[in-house]
Amino acid sequence: MELNEKDIKKIAEEAIKQLGQTATPQAVEKVVTATIDRLQKSKSEAPVEEWRSVKSARRKTTGERIIITAFGKNRVGILAKMTEVLAKNNCDILDLTQKLMQEFFTIMLLVDISSASAAFDAIKHDLLEAGEALDLKVIVQHEEIFNAMHRI
Numbered sequence: 001m002e003l004n005e006k007d008i009k010k011i012a013e014e015a016i017k018q019l020g021q022t023a024t025p026q027a028v029e030k031v032v033t034a035t036i037d038r039l040q041k042s043k044s045e046a047p048v049e050e051w052r053s054v055k056s057a058r059r060k061t062t063g064e065r066i067i068i069t070a071f072g073k074n075r076v077g078i079l080a081k082m083t084e085v086l087a088k089n090n091c092d093i094l095d096l097t098q099k100l101m102q103e104f105f106t107i108m109l110l111v112d113i114s115s116a117s118a119a120f121d122a123i124k125h126d127l128l129e130a131g132e133a134l135d136l137k138v139i140v141q142h143e144e145i146f147n148a149m150h151r152i
């Protein structure tokens with residue numbers, strides 16, 4: 001079974017509706033991921049295997065990519081600390097944009113984690129911890145979830 005963009009959009013919309021005012025990017029991602037996992041497990045083994053092979057083939061061409069967004073008051077070392085975490089985990093930065101607006105700093109990174117030395121959750125934890133130390137709001141999402149959420 002392969003979920004298409006429309007399916008993921010429906011799941012994300014339902015998650016936002018269910019979460020109401022508590023809908024944050026992290027909460028929506030958690031609900032969407034759990035729903036997709038539940039859907040995959042509820043289908044027969046053959047469609048799940050088919051979905052895994054499609055997902056695996058797609059990953060080989062695009063890699064497993066994540067989007068990292070961070071913002072807060074500007075201070076020395078923000079870019080250095082965020083990229084240090086990624087380098088420590090053998091992550092490849094594919095694209096990066098940053099903006100300084102008066103005393104506020106924003107950064108967005110597109111990162112390939114297909115060759116990472118740690119799992120997504122560990123990388124996310126390290127990035128959130130680094131952001132907390134720098135008094136930043138950090139959001140880390142899989143690219144597919146990010147794209148689905150921003151097409152709603």
